[in-house]
Amino acid sequence: MSTFPTSSVQEARTALAARLRELRLDAGITGKELASLCGWSVAKSSRIENAVTAPSDGDIRAWCTACGADGQAADLIAANRQADSMYVHWKRLQRTGMKQLAETSTKLYERTRLFRVYASHVMPGYLQTPGYATALMGTIAGFRGTPDDVREAVEVRMRRARVIHEGDHRFATLIEENVLHHRVGSQDVMAGQLGNLLAVMSLPSMSLGIIPAAAAREGVIWPFEQFTVFDDARIHVELLAAKVTVTAPGELDVYLRAFARLTELAVHGAHARALIVKAIDSLK
Incomplete structure (x- = not known):
C-alpha cells in the first residue's frame, strides 16, 4: 500500500484514479466485473480506484483493456509516472x-x-x-x-x-x-x-x-x-x-x-x- 508524503502527490494520484473510474463507468461494468476481467481481487480494484494503492504500468494496461480503452493506456501511464516523480x-x-x-x-x-x-x-x-x-x-x-x-x-x-x-x-x-x-x-x-x-x-x-x-x-x-x-x-x-x-x-x-x-x-x-x-x- 502506498503512502503519500505531500498533497501534491495525493492530488495527482486522486486525479489518475478518477480517470480510471470514468473509464470503468463509460464501459458500463462494475468494479467486481473489472476485477474479474483483470484477474484481480475486488479489493485491489477498489484500492486503485480510490487512490489508496498506486497502480503499476501493467495494472493500467489491464484496466484499459478491460474497459475497451487501450488507446488511453499510454497517457494514463505517463500521468502515473509523473505522480511517481513527485516523491x-x-x-x-x-x-x-x-x-x-x-x-x-x-x-x-x-x-x-x-x-x-x-x-x-x-x-x-x-x-x-x-x-x-x-x-x-x-x-x-x-x-x-x-x-x-x-x-x-x-x-x-x-x-x-x-x-x-x-x-x-x-x-x-x-x-x-x-x-x-x-x-x-x-x-x-x-x-x-x-x-x-x-x-x-x-x-x-x-x-x-x-x-x-x-x-x-x-x-x-x-x-x-x-x-x-x-x-x-x-x-x-x-x-x-x-x-x-x-x-x-x-x-x-x-x-x-x-x-x-x-x-x-x-x-x-x-x-x-x-x-x-x-x-x-x-x-x-
Missing part, C-alpha cells in the same frame, strides 16, 4: 551517480527567472565552490552508497551555477546561520566557501540573507527542510531520504508563505556580512 528516493535518483541528476536539472535552472532558496543544512548548490561541492558530494556518495562520479558531477554543478552570472535571473537566498558553521571539507575549503558568499553578495541579481541563530522565532517560523522555489510554479524539497516536487497550488502557497516569514527573520547587507566574517574568524 523520489535519492537512492533511485542517484543510482548511476550524481552527474546525471545534476544534468537533468540544468534546463530548469536556465529557464527559471526567479529563484527562492531556503538553506537549512548546506550551502545552496548555485553558491557552492568546487571544493565545497566536492567534499559534500563525496560524503553523500559514501553515505548513500552511490557510484562515485563526484568529479564529473561537480563540473556539471559548476556549469549550472553560471546562471547567477548569466541571463535574466534573480535570486532570493536565505541561509540559516548554523550552515555557516557546518564544517564541510577542510578549513581551507570552508574559508573559500564563506569567502564566496561575501563575493556573491555584491551581484545585482542576488539577495542574500542570513537567519541569525539567536533570532526570536516565536510566532514566525521554525527551521525545517531545505527547499528551492522555481518561479512560484515548482518547488523541490530536500528530505534525508528523498526529493519531493511540489506543484499543487495550495502547497506552493504554504512554502511561499513560509519563505516570506523566514525573510522577516533574516539580516542582509552589513549585518549578514558580519555573520559570515564571524564564521570565517571561527575557523582560525
